[in-house]
Every structure is written in C-alpha cells, then in structure tokens.
Amino acid sequence: MSDHDHDHSELSETELRVRALETILTEKGYVEPAALDAIIQAYETKIGPHNGAQVVARAWTDPAFKEALLDDATKAVSTLGHVSRVGDHLVAVENTPRRHNMVVCTLCSCYPWEMLGLPPVWYKAAPYRSRAVKDPRGVLADFGVSLPKETEIRVWDSTAETRFLVLPMRPEGTEGWSEQQLAELVTRDSMIGTGFPKTPGAPS
C-alpha cells in the first residue's frame, strides 16, 4: 500500500515520537492512559460494518423502516436499539436499477464511523479521493465493479458533517430470507458504493 509507512526505521522513529507525545500528555495531566486504552477498545469492538449491515437488512425487510431511513436516517437508526448509537446528520441514499450512489470525502476522510467503522486506507488515500468525483466508473473498475452504461452515477462528496450511507439493492434470490441472513450479505464496500452485496451461494 503506497500510502503506508512500511519502512522499519521510519516506523520506529514514528513510534518513539508517538510514545513521547503520550508521555507528555499524561505527565501534564491532560489524559489518563487507561482512557486511551478504552477508546481504542471501543473502536475495535463497538463500531464496524456489522452496524450498517443490520440497518440495510432491516430496510430490505421492513418497508416502513426503509421509508423512515431515507427520510431521516439518524432518527430511524436510533429506533433500532441493538445497533450502535448514531450521531446527527446521517443520510441514507438508495441504489436503484437507474441510479448508483458512491460516497467520497475529497478533502479529508469523512465517513459514517458509527455505521461502518473506521475507514479503510484506500478511502483516505489520494487515488480514491482525487478520482472518485471525476472518473467514478474508472474507480469502480479498480474494485472490479461495472455498471450498465446507462445507469446514473451519483457521487456524494462529504464536505460537511453530513454522513452518507448507501442502501444497496437487495440481491435476487433472497426471497423469504431472515434479516440476519440478509445482513451477512451486506459488505462494507456495498454501503460506500464501491461494491455490491454478496449474492446467495457465491463464494465469500
């Protein structure tokens, strides 16, 4: 990955610098190291694409929920007690046979953390941020994704505190599936708009 430090000596230097900063912040009484540990643990366990997948699966099985989600995603998600708490300004955008949605943050790395976890390196790196708004079909090709040439592509650049969650289309052949079964088909990339949900029976 070109955007990453893999050089051992640089890594060590950075590591020392990070440790020094933490020592300074701790000695000055700004932070408790145990609180930093707890933040990391919370990120590692409480957030992730499983949250978004539950929301998508519910929208696929419950038309009233889907309508509420598209109307006000923050409010709709807050009614699902078992899903992560969610902040304000979440917007869900629906893929249809006519329109495909794709989300980017050209200026930094804005991403619906509570729904999808921390963004992957590619989402934060220059190739995606530069090209998603100018050549979205080319970017999709990098993911091995192609859309019919007449499908409208809508790219959402997250330039404010609004956060976007793509509601992908429900795969065919899933009639009668439970919400839990459906949630397992929902991939992270399908909720960013750079992929599709898994299809039944396909190798994962």
Place this chain on the structure above:
Amino acid sequence: MNGVHDMGGMDGFGKVEPEPNEPMFHTEWEARVLAMVRAMGAAGAFNIDTLRFYREALPPHVYLSSSYYKKWLLGLEDLLIDKGFIAAEDVAAGHAVQPPKPLKRGKFRLDDVERIMVRGKFGRVASAPAKFKPGDRVRAKNIHPVTHTRLPRYVRGHFGVVERDHGCHVFPDSAAMESGENPQWLYTVVFDGAELWGPDADPTVKISIDAFEPYLEAA
C-alpha cells in the same frame, strides 16, 4: 486554503488499491494517535475544524508522503504547540518540562469514553431564514480563502442545483479559526459531470457537495 488536501479531480495518483482483510490499525502507534486526538479534542483543546486545518497546513510534500495517521500525529503536535498545550521543549525532551495549560473540559478520563463514541452535534438554531430552497439554481462562488474552507476547488465558479436543505450548522471556516461557530445554512448542491469536467465527461455522472450558504450565490 488551496492545499494538496483538496484532491478532487487531480490526476496522477494511480489506481485505488483495496487491501483484502485490512486490519483496523496497521501498527499499535496508529491506535494511540487516534486515541490521543479523540481525547484531546473531547477535553476541549481544539475543535474538529481547527484540527483539520492543521493537517491541511502540513507542507505539501509531507502531506503527500505521510501515511494517514502520521498526518494526524504531525497535525496534532503542531496544533498543541501553537495553542500552548505542549511546548517545543517538551517534545525535545520527550516528557513534560513546561507546566500544563488548563483544558476547557478538564482531564480526559475513563468515564468520558462513552460520550465520545457518538459524533458531535453540529446543527444550530438559525438566526436568519434560508436563502435557497431545493430546486434553486446556484453558483459556487469563485473564492480562494487562504484559511480553512470546505468548498472544494473543483466546484468553484460552477453552476449546480440545490437538492436538500440540511438546516443550519456550525460553519467550519469560522470554527477552524476559533472565531466562533457562526452557524450557516447547509445544502446538498448537485452538479452535472459536464459542468465540472467539460463536454467529454461521462453524461451519466452527477456529483454533489454539501455547501454552506456563504459558498453559494443565486444563478
């Protein structure tokens, strides 16, 4: 500022390279940097917009050659030094040699972790009616502030249509400079691909940004 962070539409960065089964953090220090940034922000050392401005203000060659969390680390150090929370002498010594500066919300403790796992609220009460409504044709102003802005270069001067009204929100351009929240109306504005990228652009592509009212003029 017209920095290298404003990447929309730039060429030459190559293919997107997804990493299969990517871990949440690639090294332990990345996680520590994330935690320090979240903790110091929650303790009141800075707001999110000021923090973004410090990352954008890294020298272009540093911005482009540093990994994501390296940029976070460098931006955090610069910000904390500038705002007087740490001193260059502390960094040189590798531990605190100067006295601390009081934090707006005090020390970040274990009890504070729960509240930071939900994003902050940026919606504010409007002090004036919205100038635009969905369906209005607008032009993104041709402005080039040297400080923080969330109006990307690739839309400036171009015509689009207001699609959604998100209400009134903290204005990052003001908040980043610590000159108050200065709430402004926020809209999703949609542009045709050809409007932004010329007549050869893919006719099926539309791009939207979320634009604060001061970024827009009626068209």
